[in-house]
Amino acid sequence: MAKEKIRFVCSECGADSPKWAGRCNDCGAWNSMQEQLVSNAPAVSKNPRSAGWTGTAQTEAVLINEVNLVEDPRFSSGLLELDRVLGGGMVDGAVVLIGGDPGIGKSTLLIQSMAHLSTKMPVLYVTGEESLQQVALRARRLGLPTDKLKLLTETRVEKIAEVAEREKPKVMVVDSIQTIFSDLVSSAPGSVSQVRESAARLVRLAKQSGVAIFLVGHVTKDGSIAGPRVLEHMVDTVLYFEGDKGSRFRAIRAIKNRFGAVNELGVFAMTDRGLKEVSNPSAIFLSGRKTDLPGSAVMVSWEGTRPLLVEVQALVDDSHTGHPRRVAVGLDHNRLAMLLAVLHRHGGIATHDQDVFLNVVGGVKVLETGIDLAVLLAVISGLRSRPLPEGLVVFGEIGLSGEIRPVPSGQERIKDAAKHGFTRAIVPKGNAPRTPIDGMEVVAVEHLSEAVDAL
Numbered sequence: 001m002a003k004e005k006i007r008f009v010c011s012e013c014g015a016d017s018p019k020w021a022g023r024c025n026d027c028g029a030w031n032s033m034q035e036q037l038v039s040n041a042p043a044v045s046k047n048p049r050s051a052g053w054t055g056t057a058q059t060e061a062v063l064i065n066e067v068n069l070v071e072d073p074r075f076s077s078g079l080l081e082l083d084r085v086l087g088g089g090m091v092d093g094a095v096v097l098i099g100g101d102p103g104i105g106k107s108t109l110l111i112q113s114m115a116h117l118s119t120k121m122p123v124l125y126v127t128g129e130e131s132l133q134q135v136a137l138r139a140r141r142l143g144l145p146t147d148k149l150k151l152l153t154e155t156r157v158e159k160i161a162e163v164a165e166r167e168k169p170k171v172m173v174v175d176s177i178q179t180i181f182s183d184l185v186s187s188a189p190g191s192v193s194q195v196r197e198s199a200a201r202l203v204r205l206a207k208q209s210g211v212a213i214f215l216v217g218h219v220t221k222d223g224s225i226a227g228p229r230v231l232e233h234m235v236d237t238v239l240y241f242e243g244d245k246g247s248r249f250r251a252i253r254a255i256k257n258r259f260g261a262v263n264e265l266g267v268f269a270m271t272d273r274g275l276k277e278v279s280n281p282s283a284i285f286l287s288g289r290k291t292d293l294p295g296s297a298v299m300v301s302w303e304g305t306r307p308l309l310v311e312v313q314a315l316v317d318d319s320h321t322g323h324p325r326r327v328a329v330g331l332d333h334n335r336l337a338m339l340l341a342v343l344h345r346h347g348g349i350a351t352h353d354q355d356v357f358l359n360v361v362g363g364v365k366v367l368e369t370g371i372d373l374a375v376l377l378a379v380i381s382g383l384r385s386r387p388l389p390e391g392l393v394v395f396g397e398i399g400l401s402g403e404i405r406p407v408p409s410g411q412e413r414i415k416d417a418a419k420h421g422f423t424r425a426i427v428p429k430g431n432a433p434r435t436p437i438d439g440m441e442v443v444a445v446e447h448l449s450e451a452v453d454a455l
Contacts, residue, residue, distance in 0.1 A: 008033040009192045012229045036191050078116030081268060081277045082109070084304070085239060085252050087260015090171065092210045094259060095203050097177075097232065098252075099217040099225040100241025105250050105268070105275055106216050108142070110173050111135065112274050115144035117171055122148075124169040128155040128179030142274040155189065157182045157198045161205050169211055174202060176216040178226055195227035196234075203234050232256065243363040249284070250275065251364055254304070263367065264304030282309035282420055285362040291390045295382030298422070299374030299395045300413035301366050307409070307416040309393070311361040312371065314378035319355045330360025331371065339398060343376050346402025347448050351383065370407040372398040373426065373451060380452065388455065391423040396431070402448040406430030414440060426454055 009016045011034055015026035023030050074089030083089045086096070100106050107130075114123045127135055132151050139146045150167065154160050157180050164172060174180060180198040181189040188194065199215065206213045215235065217225040225231060225238075232238050238256040243249055252266040267281040278284055286298065286309055295314045300307050319325065328336045336358055344350045356379060360366055373396035381388050395413060397405040407413075410431025417425060418440040425442050432444035445451045 007036050009036045010034075011192055011227070014192050014196055014228050014230065034192065036187055036193075075121075077113045079109070079113055079275075079277060080279070081266035082113060082252065085254045085264045085266040086237060087254075087257050087264070090212050091236075091259050092170075092212060093206050094237065095206050095213045095215065095235040096237040096239060097215045097217050097225065097235040098239045098241070099219050101219060101223075104241045104243065105270060106241060107175055108138070109252075109268070109275050110175065110214055110216070111139055112142065112144060114171065114173055115139060115142075115146055115149055118147075118149040119145055121170040122150070122168065124150050124152060124164060124167055124172045126152045126154060126160055126172065126174045128153070128174070129176060144274075155179050155181060157201045161201065164205060164209070164211060168209075171212045171214070173214045174216065176218055177202075177231070178218045190226075192228045196230060199231050199234050242365055247363045249278070249281075249362055249364075253365075261304050265308065265364075281362075282307070282416070285310050285364070286420070289361075292387050294385045294387045295378055297374045297378040297381065297388055298393045298417075299366075299371050300393055300417050301364075301368060301370060301395075302407070302409050302413060307413050308364075309417065309420060310364055310366065312374045312378045313359045313361060314375070314382040315355075315357040315359075316351065316379060316382040317355050317357075319353055324351070324353060325355040325357070327356070328358045330363070330365050331358055331375065335369075335372075336375065338400070339372055339376055340379070342398055342400060342402055342448065343379065347376070347380075347452055349380060349383065349452075351379065354383065368407070369397040370395045372396060373404060376448065377426075377451065377455070380455075389424065391421070392426065393417040393422040393424070394426040394451075396426075396428040396445075396451075398448060404428045404445055404447060404451065414442060426451055 007016045008020045010024040010027060010029060011032045012029040013024060013027040015024055020033050024032050074091055076083055076089050098106050114125050117123050132153055135151055152163055177195060177199055178190045181194050182197045182201060185193050185197045202213055220226050236258045240253050240255055242251040242253055248269050250268045250270055254262050254264045256262060267278040268275040269278055289311055297312050298309055299312055300309055326333055326337050340351050340356060358375060374394045377388060377394055395407060397407055399405055406428040410427060411433050414425050414433060414437055418437055423439060423441060425440060427442060427444060429444040429446045432442055443454045445454060
């Protein structure tokens, strides 16, 4: 019988060690060594052609000017918001990794997309976690067209490749990559080596056959995709689901995209009929907002290729401890602490004895620095218990010396705010429009003190 032994494998780089260490000796990552059971049984032949993989590779060097540039034609996934995040649609041979918390809607989104695509092209939905009955019941509950949608329950990557070569799908879904295993690796499914090997096989299948593949990835408690970090480097696109499961809204953000822009955002609403696209998310996020409440400010964020109006709320209260709390939801809490220090040093407003709680309404995470000015104005409004003027929208980046720096696409942000009924904007001087915008009073400022005076 094969003898098993324990090894410790780094989840970041895949290096293994016979004993545990707090830091990986290869990549230097801390607390990344995970226990793994390894068998000494002889592995199957490591020749990839024995597993059904065929194809030819370019082995001669060529000049870059001699490369035949053929633009990859895109085709729609059936969901416009998903097409937006993918950079305009799907590409033949692309591998897309989708991660998110359990129950947030990854499988629901993909079964909806595959059902719509099955009416136009051959697709294959491979599930390693659910039975065929569970997937069919979900599709029936959502009322999807499933006459031509093919399902497969399989966890062995060699068998999946064999079925894919026989069925020749245009698009394929693998749910999830952590349940897939290869005969070439003796460790258990979900381990670092199994995830890396299985993903490498599927990526090679996509590049050689031209099939577009969606990989569903589990996430750890800190929000990163489980498995080796190299998994995100192997695929072409990495998408993350954002949003609270208690909220109706879901957002998909592109973290990596070889075929389009990164930080693109797609917004969906979860209903009893699945995920519905939100074509105008700004109106949804601002719906029900009361303008006469202190601690509320509206800013214009730029997500990928479109502006997005979001509400920033701040609650400032007396602290009863020696260490005031700084809590930020939808924003980096370290940046909040830095902005409060700038407010004290260059704005003359101290919050060292106040607890500050910040929230971006709608469960959206704002990653850009253009939210800085809206955060501080919301904090000032909450601290003074005075609401900001009605119809006001703000944006701008704040430096450590209190200067307000311009942000990209400033005029487009102002025009979008005017379309939604806002009448006044406090913006960086570098983003001031050259020509007046109908119905919009623009106040251009260069320093934080000027923005406070403009209120």
